[in-house]
Amino acid sequence: LAKTTQPISMDSYEGQEVNITCSHNNIATNDYITWYQQFPSQGPRFIIQGYKTKVTNEVASLFIPADRKSSTLSLPRVSLSDTAVYYCLVGPSNAGGTSYGKLTFGQGTILTVHP
Amino acid sequence: ETGVTQSPTHLIKTRGQQVTLRCSSQSGHNTVSWYQQALGQGPQFIFQYYREEENGRGNFPPRFSGLQFPNYSSELNVNALELDDSALYLCATLGQGIKTQYFGPGTRLLVL
Numbered sequence: 001l002a003k004t005t006q007p008i009s010m011d012s013y014e015g016q017e018v019n020i021t022c023s024h025n026n027i028a029t030n031d032y033i034t035w036y037q038q039f040p041s042q043g044p045r046f047i048i049q050g051y052k053t054k055v056t057n058e059v060a061s062l063f064i065p066a067d068r069k070s071s072t073l074s075l076p077r078v079s080l081s082d083t084a085v086y087y088c089l090v091g092p093s094n095a096g097g098t099s100y101g102k103l104t105f106g107q108g109t110i111l112t113v114h115p
Numbered sequence: 116e117t118g119v120t121q122s123p124t125h126l127i128k129t130r131g132q133q134v135t136l137r138c139s140s141q142s143g144h145n146t147v148s149w150y151q152q153a154l155g156q157g158p159q160f161i162f163q164y165y166r167e168e169e170n171g172r173g174n175f176p177p178r179f180s181g182l183q184f185p186n187y188s189s190e191l192n193v194n195a196l197e198l199d200d201s202a203l204y205l206c207a208t209l210g211q212g213i214k215t216q217y218f219g220p221g222t223r224l225l226v227l
Contacts, residue, residue, distance in 0.1 A: 043221050046217065049215055087157060102160050103216065107157050
């Protein structure tokens, strides 16, 4: 599984856009990039997933350059409730659905949003 | 709301004891994974069950074992508890039609 590197921590203020970049130099052809959010004493929550270019949902955007060796999670106009740990994961997915149940988490990025 | 529930929410055990943690999913998906998350660390994959059979294991000793039942609920059993087993234990099921996982709220285990 491809290893990921992301900043240990980031600080921001309410209303700002936050971009968290993740490096995954050894990403494989069939790997997807997935971001999770985790609040203290809760399970990780799926935010967004992508394979290439740009993906946007109601919560965030995910930018993936052509070489796929990095990705950037963009959170628009953060609020205090966005303070959490954000994990970038890279791993395979297949039609059978079993191999992508084995996620490898790094230490994540602690995002702190200030008033 | 992920539809994944775990019980109990908190548990205190002593070294050498055994513990059973439980997980169930409203969606009844046939794949469930278990993770251990030590304080300040990311979740670490323990093992996965697919159609009641173990389908992959992380770097955890055999005293970590599991079961998956026909209704797709699952148990994680840990024997001979050690102090380092103190952690948040998470289970996760696969999302329907999406290549991702949905996690439960976890069980916080403290081993004294």
